[in-house]
Amino acid sequence: MESLHDFMDWIAFGGNVIKSGDPVEHFKRMKYLDVIANAIMLQNVSDLTDVLIEMANEDWVITQEHLAGLSPYVREHILRFDRLSLDMDDTPEPLQPRAVPVTETEG
Secondary structure: HHHHHHHHHOOOOOOOOOOOHHHHHHHHHHHHHHHHHHHHHHHHHHHHHHHHHHHHOOOOOOHHHHHHHOOOOOOOOOOOOOOOOOOOOOOOOOOOOOOOOOOOOOO
């Protein structure tokens, strides 16, 4: 849970202090933060899955131990303070959930 809280604090622009005493503003901020965090984590998991499947297709052996070291909270690739433009007419491809082929380790 500590990793999730650290990730959420990192996402929250302006820190994790809510300047308003209005409970409605508190609720909105937490809900918006949840939406952003979930969107980032979903994209991270999708990207990690694509890479792992690509590695498996190149005959890399992927084990549970490898997967245990991964996290949906990676953020090094996120440009928090960059200027971005969105093309709202550019619809992304639908997610295609696929299982990562995991090799059982002997032990």
